[in-house]
Amino acid sequence: MQDTALRRIFPLAALASVAALGLTACGSDEAPPAAPAGVTVQAGTATSVHVMWRPAPERSGITGYEVYRGGTKVKDVPANQSMVDITGLTPSTPYTFTVRAKDGDGTYSPYSAEKSATTPAAVAEDKKAPARPAGLTGKSAGPRGAQLNWTRSAKDEGITSYDIYQGGSKIHSVAGGATSARITWLRPGTHYSFTLAARDAADNTSPVSRAVEITTPKGPGDDPDTAPTAFRAASHAADGAYYVDLSWVAPKTGAEVTTYEIYLDGKFATTLIWGGETPKGRATYSVYVGKRAGDAYRVKLRAKLPDGTWGRFSEERPVVTREAP
Template identity: 30%
Template sequence: MSQRNSNTISQSNAPRHGHVFFPASRAYFAWLEGKLDEGALNQRESGKHFPQTVGGLRDYLAADDVLSATPPLDGKIASAGQLTGAFLDEPGDHWQKHEVHSGESLRVSWNFTANHPARRWDYFITEEGWDSSKPLARSQFGEKPFYTVENKWQPFWKYPNELMPPSPTEHAVPLPTREGYHVLLAIYVVADTGMAFYQVIDLDFKKPDGVERPDTPTGLKASDLTNKQVTLTWNRATGPYPIDFYRITRNGTSTVDIKEPLTEWIDRSVTADTPYEYFICAVDVRGNFSMPSRAIQVRTLAEDGAPTAPLNLHSMGQTSTGISLMWGASTGSAPIVNYLIFRDGQEAKSVSGNQTSVDDTGLTPDTTYQYSVKALDLNGKLSLPSNVLSVKTLSNSGEDPAWELNAKYEKGARVSHSGSIWSCIQAHISYVAEWAPGEGDNVLWEKTT
């Protein structure tokens, strides 16, 4: 079974917010294989309004949404133009694929580690006759998405609850007529920033076989979650022919077959404080497989039964005297009552267990601080720390640094460039020279002097 390692380090402190875990996206497969860490898995982030090629555009539905940043270039669509994960853009038909059929509804499941108000989800698919030996480009997808899920509430700041997507978010995407290998491009468009999140899913369209398949098993859920086991239960399936067994798949690899009529299995081969994904298929006496169930994600408890460590601590922005932090929620056998925020190794703040963000104020300008977060549960057990995040407050001295290529810039950061002082209006990494202040459409920087 594939095991993820943790030696691949994301090179960005940008917000990392979402991915498609079922059917596994190209990035999700890479995460399972240890080629991406959790940050890089969730940071397939670039400008919205694909297939447009420029930024600074208003949303066609919600004019008050934040103007778009520049979408990814052709040839960098799968990676969303991010250096961590550039290998996702390699052309070819060697990618791991999911078997599908034209006309069926494909269940697409998104996971959000730190979500934003969602304006829409756009789904594109490669055109008939596309050439997989060439890098993915706009011309291979066509001008419009074949399927869209859209939220119409506006302006976004008046409807934060209505626009905030749950995690997971699922869509039943009706597939168009295709044959053979095709690429599905799923895009999560954010309302309150200029960004969107890009996920590529590789599909293998099979010809209709006329087989009457079993119904998809329903009700898959996990219980009795410990550091040593996960108990799975589900509802019995039916079909044209009697069900013979259920096949359970963990992290993309078939794990075990459970004979009908049993509807429970205990996975005792798990390790502590580790994420797992499961789905299940029904197989009838003629060997016909059902469509897979909805996938579920779990994380086993730590060795001592303590909560899992908070996920993906990152900065949402900083000023000269404050830093805004956000992280992913912990889980455990008992409710989380508090999150403890540590600054430079000392506890600095505490927030309630239903809060996953905090503003740390009263800081010194132009100073680097290191943060981590721990979860405290109802039984008084403390989790391991989150990742350690190093963040620098902005300077108020008037001596602003020169703009640099391949540098991380948070919203509000100031730089000097071409004889002027500029303020960052959209957090980003300066991957290309065209993103310098004063270049292009200026959706990243605003001149202050």
């Protein structure tokens, strides 16, 4: 029992980050990022709006986005996402949104074009969910995309939006009048399962549709391997406690990777979410493992990818807690 207690995992506090403020300093030769393009805004329910924009190109240096309602910032969004739900709004009210990007130097882009939406009226005591969406079909749209289509409901059920899921992760949302959607940020040579759910103004959600299975083709030069690379593990002692020290290089997904799962001895130990900008090059993190020297562990980790799936595990490394020299 004592050994089990010593081997419990207590994740470290989220890593702190310092947010750069304002515009580029005078005299800087660095051009600011381009303003986010393709911004769309649509009411999801009577109290929420869905904001989307076109993902930045690969190797653009973008590390995150800020979403503004009027002149007020309402959301920080990591670089591997290009959509967000804004909640807590008032029914039957017009809202205007803009988005801006920032890069690793803390330089901000111009604001995007303003886009507006009006939340629908609240429906009192509406607890009836829309019917399950029918007729979902899909096909690949190149190595990194998919096209989905479905049948419009024969009944007027007050549908305000459709949410698209890949596995258990919501990855896209479109207006209630839509019958198709284009999905991006997928990986070449990868099998996907998509489902669809309808929402109404009272935020009632339908059962999910049947799943549609799609496999993206592998294009020339595309490598779907998603495991972190150059993975290393060591240990150190500090203040009577022992830590496993990890370092790795993030997989190349076309966007920043902000979330990882860490496993010890084949079992899930903790989730790491970078609280600010993700590390450039080699990332490092330490996990508390107890107060006894000489305990042996096997450690590995995997990344959450922009398409909502978990990537392949890194190589598994052995490590033994050791006394400080």
